[in-house]
Amino acid sequence: GKYTGMVEDCCCDYQTVDTLNAEVLHPILQELVTTPFFRYFKMKLWCDCPFWPDDGMCSLRDCSVCECPENEFPEPFKKPSRNGASSDDFKCQMEKQEAFVDRTLDIKAFKGWVENDNPWTSDDETDNAEMTYVNLQLNPERYTGYTGPLARRIWDAVYDENCPNYFSSGICHEKKVLYKLISGLHSSISVHIASDYLLDETNNLWGHNLEILHERVLRHPERVKNLYFTFLFVLRAVTKAADYLDQAEYDTYNPAEDIKTKILVKRLLYNPKLQSACPLPFDEAKLWQGQSGPELKQEIQKRFHNISAIIDCVGCEKCRLWGKLQVLGMGTALKILFSVDGSNDINQSLQLQRNEVIALGNLLNRLSESVKFVHEMSPAVEKMAKER
Numbered sequence: 001g002k003y004t005g006m007v008e009d010c011c012c013d014y015q016t017v018d019t020l021n022a023e024v025l026h027p028i029l030q031e032l033v034t035t036p037f038f039r040y041f042k043m044k045l046w047c048d049c050p051f052w053p054d055d056g057m058c059s060l061r062d063c064s065v066c067e068c069p070e071n072e073f074p075e076p077f078k079k080p081s082r083n084g085a086s087s088d089d090f091k092c093q094m095e096k097q098e099a100f101v102d103r104t105l106d107i108k109a110f111k112g113w114v115e116n117d118n119p120w121t122s123d124d125e126t127d128n129a130e131m132t133y134v135n136l137q138l139n140p141e142r143y144t145g146y147t148g149p150l151a152r153r154i155w156d157a158v159y160d161e162n163c164p165n166y167f168s169s170g171i172c173h174e175k176k177v178l179y180k181l182i183s184g185l186h187s188s189i190s191v192h193i194a195s196d197y198l199l200d201e202t203n204n205l206w207g208h209n210l211e212i213l214h215e216r217v218l219r220h221p222e223r224v225k226n227l228y229f230t231f232l233f234v235l236r237a238v239t240k241a242a243d244y245l246d247q248a249e250y251d252t253y254n255p256a257e258d259i260k261t262k263i264l265v266k267r268l269l270y271n272p273k274l275q276s277a278c279p280l281p282f283d284e285a286k287l288w289q290g291q292s293g294p295e296l297k298q299e300i301q302k303r304f305h306n307i308s309a310i311i312d313c314v315g316c317e318k319c320r321l322w323g324k325l326q327v328l329g330m331g332t333a334l335k336i337l338f339s340v341d342g343s344n345d346i347n348q349s350l351q352l353q354r355n356e357v358i359a360l361g362n363l364l365n366r367l368s369e370s371v372k373f374v375h376e377m378s379p380a381v382e383k384m385a386k387e388r
């Protein structure tokens, strides 16, 4: 294939990553994200965009993450309504599967988990008002029709926040890691759009769109490289926090399922194949060393924090759901790798929220899916491009 040699800043080559992903990581992650612990993400569906007030809620067909009528839930779980606005403001598509939001989880969810804030992200993670649980399995990341200048404006702002004039000046060398993470995530989102695309609107036919895969991702080798880089970065964070994640509380009052979750988590964290093929997917110790290290870290943290706020302005609800989730997942990876100072045993001092762990697991799964899809589709896309 086109990608040979080592993934940047990593210890293993592209082929090893592909094999490891296909045989080990992808199967485990696919099952893990279906467990009750990992499939509900807590999120504020209404969002206040601090930047562009005109970019309102999405009215596009496949965009909405719908809440269910209040009467489905017992009294104590009802949310107070916001500024007098009722949930009628959202058109509830009950006939659609994704309409299901299980709010009974509210009272159960926090057993054994801390509530603290993530310094890398803009949300107050301890603010439970107006939060709902979204069943991620019923709201897949896919093509939504969110496009044009509004979507473009968000990406532009994200890249601009990361490093203005990145391309023209090259002055932001040390911020390259953050750029690669954002670009890798962007690639992954594009790959999911391409893999689950509305091909024929009249017949509601969904499928692969290899043209989009080529145009947006494969045609730009650095975007593919950034995807692999991001995958390994997040994988490193997960394995670095292995002991913490292993001892965490995965109880959802569903004993059979919860045992499965714990087994899968263990299988992922202490995987002999992973440990022998790619023991250190990313070496964070090499980063931000030297005198300016601490300031640089703070600056990167501030920038990532701002990027997280920009995502609030994504005007398509389902896109925002996955945008918020993946940015929180990334913020959690950054927190694991960089927020805990100089200790060899970060698992002692680390504190993660339940929602952060859910985001981290789902982000890793998304990246794993993207890597797999890119690897599998590359030959067909190259053939298609040549024949033109």
Ligand code: FAD
Residues within 6 Å of the ligand: 141, 142, 143, 144, 145, 146, 147, 148, 151, 152, 154, 155, 182, 183, 184, 186, 187, 188, 189, 190, 193, 216, 223, 311, 314, 318, 319, 320, 322, 323
């Ligand atoms: P865009 O993807 O909008 O890219 C804009 C520009 O960024 C490109 O022209 C290029 O210069 C640069 N660029 C593109 N990719 C990369 C990369 N990997 N690395 C570096 N630079 C790059 N749409 C959906 O259908 N479903 C979703 O779930 C969805 N989620 C989204 C989540 C977020 C947070 C955002 C901001 C947008 C989301 N969108 C989603 C919209 C989608 O990402 C695109 O913006 C949209 O499809 C229009 O694509 P485009 O071809 O104009 O290029």
